[in-house]
Amino acid sequence: VSNSQAEVIRIDGAPVHEIGVLERGLHFGDGLFETIACVWGKPRFPALHLERLEFGCERLLLAAPDLEAIRAEILEVAAGTERAIVKVLLTAGEATRRGYGRSGQERAKRITIRYAWPHDAAPEPQLGFMIRTLTLRLGENPRLAGLKHCNRLEQVLARAELAAEPDHAEGLLYSSSGNLVSATMSNVFLVREGSLLTPRIDQCGVAGVMRRVVLREARQAGVPARECELRAADVQSAEEVFVTNALMGIQPVTGLDGRGLAVGPVTQHLQAVLAPLLENPTDA
């Protein structure tokens, strides 16, 4: 446990570190998770995380989660920390029969893990990092698109591809149809002629909470923002590029497949708008 920087582990509220080997989460990736950044013991955007989790359970035909219990547990495990990551994983539960189909008799499990905040989570916001396009393409399935489910072999392989180039912190992923989707663990935004563009997440990819916040805050700040189909040519002609996730907020991309990019005015503006929301989480 210490190696992984997992500091607190709970299963259905109890300080247990093991699960039964018949767990469907283990056999089929039959589950969902949220990765929630906490600052001064308070989760960022808890309502949006819980909403996605609830939506995911509905889509995967899992029992509706006890959102109040989850909300309380996040606060409990994050209490007393300056910065922490809380992962909440809901699994379908132990199989009561063999095979892919659920029996309906399984009892879903809630696994909550607090991790130490990584040193490299958020480099200086002005610094940015280099990303490159990966060769792996994401399979398309609208039934799974948007969800933070536990079928993540594509991301595992994408990270392995990226590991070959240690100076690149992220990699761009396209779908099997050739549409831009996201990076391996973050969503991606382009700026073109003052407009903010981000891929639609209706065929594959994860609809990140920070992505949703950025779209909302951009619109409130008067920046035209839309979700659309984006191709490689759109990426190449972008004036600004940034990626987002729950931990790092907005991270500018300063190198993209060898092309240098400045941290542009729209990126800087949105970083400034976001900063107080990231540092002083509210219940919204």
Added chain:
Amino acid sequence: VSNSQAEVIRIDGAPVHEIGVLERGLHFGDGLFETIACVWGKPRFPALHLERLEFGCERLLLAAPDLEAIRAEILEVAAGTERAIVKVLLTAGEATRRGYGRSGQERAKRITIRYAWPHDAAPEPQLGFMIRTLTLRLGENPRLAGLKHCNRLEQVLARAELAAEPDHAEGLLYSSSGNLVSATMSNVFLVREGSLLTPRIDQCGVAGVMRRVVLREARQAGVPARECELRAADVQSAEEVFVTNALMGIQPVTGLDGRGLAVGPVTQHLQAVLAPLLENPTDA
């Protein structure tokens, strides 16, 4: 454990029933499995199962498995049973850090489970069963195609769709490109003008061991057999249809989306060819 008909459980050879909650298999479905039918204590087609497992580890960048240890353990847990199913699950191991990327420090785990042979595994070979086309489409990813990996949410959702019609034992699945792929837990074969046709498994689907055996045995028996791209029209014009998996061997389809089908001569011939191989497993 009793409910699920899991009769024997081993983790890395030990009679342990629980795994650590940081297991990457649980978080990301980061693993592979084989479902091996055993008759009179002997596994069917062990060499083919182990070959696929080894190939899968290579493709998922997991450490090469100890095939001799796996082979020995299958025999050990199946010993003394008339019919049994042995599932071997290889996981990437406990995470040594947070996130999708492996650190390279994980220690892969081998989970071996013996299940009771299901009563309904192989109905009378002449009986056949009804199948229907499901609405769910499988996402395409050549990097994962063919493997029996642990990212199985699509199959979970497909079985849920099928559960609404209890008189149908299986459901046909097409890819997002509209190509026929397989059923939910079996491969599919069509017979047209005396030729055996089965979908290529290069974009999605599992390359079943029984599928491979059927292709091989058909060719040896002089039945023209090939893997190809198949569409809905090909299914509709098929004279015979059957599905295959490790447990049931060849199962004729006698009803397909409401259309009645006879158990035709090619199906019957191949069932007869296969029968001794299924009842008297060898080491091949």
